[in-house]
Amino acid sequence: xxxxxxxxxxxxxxxxxxxxxxxxxxxxxxxxxxxxxxxxxxxxxxxxxxxxxxxxxxxxxxxxxxxxxxxxxxxxxxxxxxxxxxxxxxxxxx
Numbered sequence: 001x002x003x004x005x006x007x008x009x010x011x012x013x014x015x016x017x018x019x020x021x022x023x024x025x026x027x028x029x030x031x032x033x034x035x036x037x038x039x040x041x042x043x044x045x046x047x048x049x050x051x052x053x054x055x056x057x058x059x060x061x062x063x064x065x066x067x068x069x070x071x072x073x074x075x076x077x078x079x080x081x082x083x084x085x086x087x088x089x090x091x092x093x094x
Contacts, residue, residue: 005054011061017042028053 007014022041026034032048045052069076081089 005056005058008058008060011063013059013061015057015059017055017057024055026053 021039022036024036024041026036026044026046028034028046028049028051030046030049030051032046034047036044041055043052043054064072083089
């Protein structure tokens with residue numbers, strides 16, 4: 001993990017890269033948009049300005065409505081609730 005790779009504010013996730021294939025649209029600070037289809041995507045370089053980047057394992061989580069979640073139920077991933085591991089649900093409000 002890159003030393004500057006910090007968790008973003010708010011809801012987020014962490015990708016544990018296992019060296020598998022990735023299909024990624026990349027947006028550089030210089031404004032260049034490029035695409036990578038490859039394996040082992042731990043680092044990348046902008047083809048325009050040549051700036052190198054470490055690929056973060058963090059991803060933003062964007063809230064959706066229950067209707068949106070229901071519409072994508074076939075691809076909505078979670079894990080079975082475990083109170084000891086996840087904390088109590090009673091009295092919890094999002």
